[in-house]
Amino acid sequence: MPSTPDLPADLVARARDLDARHAAADRRDAFHLPDGLTYLDGNSLGALPRTVAARVGEVVEREWGEGLVRSWNDAGWWEAATRVGDRLGVLVGAAAGQVVVTDSTSTNLFKVVVAALGMAGSPTRGRVLVDPDSFPTDVYVVGSAARLAGGQVDRVAPADVAAHLRDVGDEVALLVYSSVDYRTGELWDLASMTAAAHEVGALVCWDLCHSAGVLEIGLDAHEADLAVGCGYKYLNGGPGAPAFVYVAERHQAAFHNPVAGWNGHARPFGMEAEYEPAPGIGRARSGTSGMLGLLALEEALRVYDGVPVADLRARSLSLTRFFVEALGALGVDLPVVTPADDARRGSQVSVRHPEAYGVVQALIARGVVGDFREPDLVRLGFAPLYLTHHDAVVAAAHLAEVLATGEFARPEHTRRALVT
Amino acid sequence: MPSTPDLPADLVARARDLDARHAAADRRDAFHLPDGLTYLDGNSLGALPRTVAARVGEVVEREWGEGLVRSWNDAGWWEAATRVGDRLGVLVGAAAGQVVVTDSTSTNLFKVVVAALGMAGSPTRGRVLVDPDSFPTDVYVVGSAARLAGGQVDRVAPADVAAHLRDVGDEVALLVYSSVDYRTGELWDLASMTAAAHEVGALVCWDLCHSAGVLEIGLDAHEADLAVGCGYKYLNGGPGAPAFVYVAERHQAAFHNPVAGWNGHARPFGMEAEYEPAPGIGRARSGTSGMLGLLALEEALRVYDGVPVADLRARSLSLTRFFVEALGALGVDLPVVTPADDARRGSQVSVRHPEAYGVVQALIARGVVGDFREPDLVRLGFAPLYLTHHDAVVAAAHLAEVLATGEFARPEHTRRALVT
The missing domain is CATH 3.90.1150.10 (Aspartate Aminotransferase, domain 1)
Structure with a gap:
């Protein structure tokens, strides 16, 4: 070298x-950083917080190895998705009960797009706007989800959103935009874009992958509707750490998660014949979350305590x-x-x-x-x-x-x- | 006690x-089992294979902590979803290139139902049969996916499937049945049910949650079409271990994954504007897989070597x-x-x-x-x-x-x- x-x-x-x-x-002292390395890729995979290895070891050896299935109750595994969601919510300006940590950003975005088209409630309001220069998964998933849910996709650069909303705003169900552009690093104005969408009766889903954990997002303060983001960039949750989804409390009752797995049921252990979504953000859950990744992320977020x-x-x-x-x-x-x-x-x-x-x-x-x-x-x-x-x-x-x-x-x- | x-x-x-x-x-010697415990719940959460803790520690400390983002290439993270899929495939009778390990069973089943309705290729073939006594997530997800994709659900007990196929077989796109009933432990006849479905031109998705890793399933031998299953029961992958999905090679070209995340793209790093699915089973991937869970499962499967x-x-x-x-x-x-x-x-x-x-x-x-x-x-x-x-x-x-x-x-x- x-x-x-x-x-x-x-x-x-x-x-x-x-x-x-x-x-x-x-x-810095809370992280392991390899000797001699200058690591400017924490927005791809965050560095390892020092305490994570021990915590993961404990999860494997004590909670899984000794506790076995009992740990779903005794070690708080079942509630971890919403517990870690609440902790993460603090970093993105969301009060408790609005964020759940689960699945990948792609899967969560899929849920949100389908749900938002359902919430729009009118067949004449089926347009979903997406930035053509988003991280590609956003464009792909928005396209696939909108097609399936009977919507249509308008690819509109952030700078052109206001004009587009003036033209066809009453047909727009949802805007999907990144808070920070993954290539250029440009930070878009969440407050004004959200307000502009609301003015025409549309919702916004913010992709927070490149902003969560490094800047003040203020989801609640700006009356944001929906958001998704990953846990493995600035949040340091580890490779492929679970992602998160935010649904503002006022939208939760109308949010119908298309991936209607049993974890999102009101009574998951009732083993009931019909799906009844959990009353709160829990309805955004689908299948069982990977505990190793979720609990590693929870431990990683402790680095933020007091910052x-x-x-x-x-x-x-x-x-x-x-x-x-x-x-x-x-x-x-x-x-x-x-x-x-x-x-x-x-x-x-x-x-x-x-x-x-x-x-x-x-x-x-x-x-x-x-x-x-x-x-x-x-x-x-x-x-x-x-x-x-x-x-x-x-x-x-x-x-x-x-x-x-x-x-x-x-x-x-x-x-x-x-x-x- | x-x-x-x-x-x-x-x-x-x-x-x-x-x-x-x-x-x-x-x-038995390959597992950690708590002293004095008789553990008859390995079909809920499998016991901890002894070598998993060390392997997970290595993933966290060396691959993540030292290798950082370089480990996606250098440590084989990117290919792990299909590599572990191939290994798991051996246990369910699937030749290489047909199984990918990713997401949860619920999410994978959602993908499969939507894809199968697309593969059926005719608006008159929109029925999806599901066992009303399946593990509830199957019933919920089949209902939600079929609704979204324009299909309809018929709840039919396994014993009544043959008669139902005689009645309306030419309208049936897909059967979703468990190989083993999660409550009674009854093993259904995969070969004959698959053959009966094929006779009327329908596909079958088998839920292998309660059979993978304990019995000979023979997916390829019985010309199975599709299958899903979890990694945390008999496969011992750990709490919330990632799930798997099988798409028989002959169906892959027609399999359109609705959760079209970038991991399933033909050239994921091309960052291309349009989604083009990977040519093989890779197209069943969506977002980024959690590496801690996936590599723990890979290590756990080593217990099966030579058995x-x-x-x-x-x-x-x-x-x-x-x-x-x-x-x-x-x-x-x-x-x-x-x-x-x-x-x-x-x-x-x-x-x-x-x-x-x-x-x-x-x-x-x-x-x-x-x-x-x-x-x-x-x-x-x-x-x-x-x-x-x-x-x-x-x-x-x-x-x-x-x-x-x-x-x-x-x-x-x-x-x-x-x-x-």
Whole structure:
């Protein structure tokens, strides 16, 4: 692995100052981070919180191995989906009883789209708007769910939503938009888009995959309707951690989960012949949740205890702002596609390069792990819980060297699959 | 805990003989079983294979903690859903490339019902037959999926299926039946029901939750079409372990997964605008699978290495047959609802008692863990990998004492929730 480049003393000093200023949200010590690695991919798979391994060991050896089936009651397994949902809800601004942790984001989004088309209650209100530049699963699932439920899909970029709603708003059942764009890192205005949808009688489902755990979302405060998101990015729940779904309390009675599995029944152990949905958010459950993943996520969320999301957001904005500043100071002259405006920036910085794939591979070879995103983006995520401003300087310096040396064009950096 | 009753010497001797005769499928040493517990609930949550804790620890600490996002490639996470599917396929008689491990049984069944209605290809073939006495999630999900996909549900007991197919067979798209009834333990004739369905041009989806891992299912041999099942019962994958779905190779091209998440795309990392399903069984994937649960299941399945399913089946039949014999020898005079005929018996014995709930609770207090099933069944599962004929004698003797003493009527054995 190439050694760390020389770091300009002024940047290092500024990083030290900024780290001190944002110490309130620093939880680096709570994480295991591999030696020598600068990990800018926590928005793909979050790092491992130190206490998770022991907790998972306990779940396997004591709760499963010793408790066996009795642990569904005695170890609180049955209620874990809503218990962890309530804890996660705090991070996204949802009061208790509105979030459940279960299934994958894709499956939860499927449920939400079908349910929302049912809630719209009129055959003339069947349009579902989706951002064509969403993470693809959103476009695929919205298409499939809408087709099945008799709706139709309008692919509308966020900037064009207002105009589209003026045109056909009274035919719109649901908008499905990401709070933060997975490629560019642009943060969309949840409050105003939600209000615009409500004005024409439509609902909004927010995809929070790239915002949960790093910024103030305020679902309840903005009268959000529905939301989904995954547990394995900034929430650090582990590979393929279960996802979550939010249904605002006022919508729950009308929310009919198409994947009507027994876990969502009002009396799951009654073994009744007819499906009667649980009265609250529990109706968004389907089959049995994987306990290893769910309880790992619960333990991971303990890292957030005592960390106000506002402090975390301030640290996140400072990290991304400072990284762009460091790129400039180091003479990196690449287009930054992530908005410079704090109000429009998530917790990542994406830069454009015609050989972005090779750039990412060359950075990985140097111990700086980021992500390539089609077709030409280098995506660098800044998980504020465990990254420092010093990490930002190190990453910027490596990127400067990768560009200066042309390492990105080396044969060993040719394409192979990478995962979100 | 009451001490073990005196065991008749002749039964103990017979148990010893039978354990010796069926030693080929004995893997008790591969499991952690709590001291003093007789665990007859492996058909609700299988016991912990000894090597799973270490493997899960390795996944958490090395693959996640050190490897981070790189493990999707380097540790084989991405392919795990189909790799574990192939391994599990061996146990249900499916050649490679037809089983994927993902999601829950409920979600997989939902996919299958919607897909099968699409495969039926005619609006006049929209009936889905389901056993009204199935585990309730099957009835709920079939109802919900069929409604959404424009089908209709006929609730038909297995014994009446042939007559129903004669009446309206040309309108039937799909039959959804359990291989083994979760309450009575009755084993249905997969071969003849599948053949009868094919004769009228219908497909069958088999729910293998209570048969996978204990008997020879022979999906390919019987030209089965579709199947689902869970990973946490006899397969010992752990609480809420991921489920599986089988789509026979000849049906895969026509199988359109309604939960069209990116994991099932032909080129998931292409981030393409349009959904194009993966060419094979991979199209039954939806969102990202939980790796902790999936890799725990993979490790658990290693217990089956070198155990022919035929030997396991012989051991299972011997255990249940001998348990019923022991009940008789000990004067337990309860109706056994599980068929005495080997060809019609799964791997459990269910007996009827008007205070079945109290009986189960009294047994648990004695260290014999079984299950209550509505309204009046004591359900005792015999996981042949780790239970012995001696366990069967111990359980029968405790049951005899519970009945003789009237313990089942004690106040501390009043009802509270228990989980499948």
